[in-house]
Amino acid sequence: MIQQEWPLWEVFIRSKQGLDHKHVGSLHAADAAMAMQNARDVYTRRLEGVSIWVVESRHIHASNPDEAAEFFEPAADKVYRHPTFYDVPDSIKHM
Amino acid sequence: MATPDLSPAQLAAPTYPAELRSQLFQYVVQLADTSLILAHRLSEWCGHGPVLEQDLALSNIALDLLGEARSYYQYAAELEGRGRTEDDLAYLRSAVEYRNPLLVEQPNGDFAYTIVRQFLFDNFHYQLLKELKAGPDARLAAIAEKSLKEAAYHLKWSSEWLIRLGDGTPESRRRLDKAIAALWRFAGELTTPTPGESHLQELGLVPDYAALLPAMQAHVAHVLAEATVPLPTAPVAQLGGKTGRHSEHLGYLLAELQYLQRTYPGLTW
Numbered sequence: 001m002i003q004q005e006w007p008l009w010e011v012f013i014r015s016k017q018g019l020d021h022k023h024v025g026s027l028h029a030a031d032a033a034m035a036m037q038n039a040r041d042v043y044t045r046r047l048e049g050v051s052i053w054v055v056e057s058r059h060i061h062a063s064n065p066d067e068a069a070e071f072f073e074p075a076a077d078k079v080y081r082h083p084t085f086y087d088v089p090d091s092i093k094h095m
Numbered sequence: 096m097a098t099p100d101l102s103p104a105q106l107a108a109p110t111y112p113a114e115l116r117s118q119l120f121q122y123v124v125q126l127a128d129t130s131l132i133l134a135h136r137l138s139e140w141c142g143h144g145p146v147l148e149q150d151l152a153l154s155n156i157a158l159d160l161l162g163e164a165r166s167y168y169q170y171a172a173e174l175e176g177r178g179r180t181e182d183d184l185a186y187l188r189s190a191v192e193y194r195n196p197l198l199v200e201q202p203n204g205d206f207a208y209t210i211v212r213q214f215l216f217d218n219f220h221y222q223l224l225k226e227l228k229a230g231p232d233a234r235l236a237a238i239a240e241k242s243l244k245e246a247a248y249h250l251k252w253s254s255e256w257l258i259r260l261g262d263g264t265p266e267s268r269r270r271l272d273k274a275i276a277a278l279w280r281f282a283g284e285l286t287t288p289t290p291g292e293s294h295l296q297e298l299g300l301v302p303d304y305a306a307l308l309p310a311m312q313a314h315v316a317h318v319l320a321e322a323t324v325p326l327p328t329a330p331v332a333q334l335g336g337k338t339g340r341h342s343e344h345l346g347y348l349l350a351e352l353q354y355l356q357r358t359y360p361g362l363t364w
Contacts (some may be wrong), residue, residue: 029148037252
């Protein structure tokens with residue numbers, strides 16, 4: 001099958017309202033130009049976006065799910081890292 | 096589906112004299128038939144594309160062309176002014192009444208066939224729409240303006256695929272060469288005016304094909320060079336479709352496209 005010969009790409013789309021590109025899915029393509037066109041055809045058919053990023057999946061390094069405990073749980077009891085202990089003066093708007 | 100966003104002024108059928116009106120009707124029907132038949136051919140790929148991504152790309156292009164065809168049929172029905180609707184024009188005319196050029200009714204073949212057929216059409220379609228958009232008929236100009244963005248993408252897509260197939264593997268090249276040998280002869284009809292088209296061109300109402308040719312030829316030369324494919328020697332153009340003399344393929348295509356309306360007249364969703 002051709003699909004097994006074409007590398008996998010991850011697709012990120014920025015919507016009209018959004019400021020950031022969000023991961024929307026993946027696809028197969030022979031190179032970046034084809035990945036861009038495929039992303040346009042597969043993921044922006046319903047006006048989902050105004051900007052597309054594609055990156056080959058092999059360039060993404062992911063955290064190891066087995067290390068989730070040591071990676072993330074230590075942050076759970078560090079409430080002082082949230083800026084919630086300040087009294088915001090009434091005159092400060094938009095906080 | 097709704098008519099594309101056109102202003103009331105653009106929607107009003109222009110007041111052409113009766114004879115001109117009927118000639119323009121023929122021309123607009125030809126534009127409509129061409130987009131509809133190619134849309135139908137491309138829709139035959141749906142669920143059969145070589146990969147999911149291209150299956151969707153082919154369906155997207157088919158839907159773009161179908162939308163364009165509908166706009167033309169609606170305009171044609173108004174120009175005719177005999178109470179026929181877009182559906183009557185699409186579903187209740189026989190093969191000899193269809194006016195699409197032979198190229199677009201050619202079977203899909205393999206992916207290379209589909210790409211060569213698409214490339215030859217897109218290259219013409221894009222240049223034609225650019226001229227139509229600047230033309231004197233407000234309705235055609237409005238339809239062309241909407242379709243031009245779509246056609247620009249179609250041309251980019253088919254050009255890049257032609258380059259990939261030509262400059263790809265020995266097998267892709269073999270298939271591309273075969274498709275070019277089979278289909279190139281149908282390109283000439285696109286820019287060979289019928290007597291009716293010549294008349295409208297002389298009046299300046301529709302684009303003169305001679306004016307499209309330099310840009311079309313330049314793009315073909317550029318894409319084939321990138322694809323490392325030698326420019327085919329111009330074969331004798333195979334004409335006929337635009338005057339109703341079609342290949343046998345169109346009858347089978349229409350049998351499928353029109354089956355429901357022919358079997359259950361007036362059927363709606």
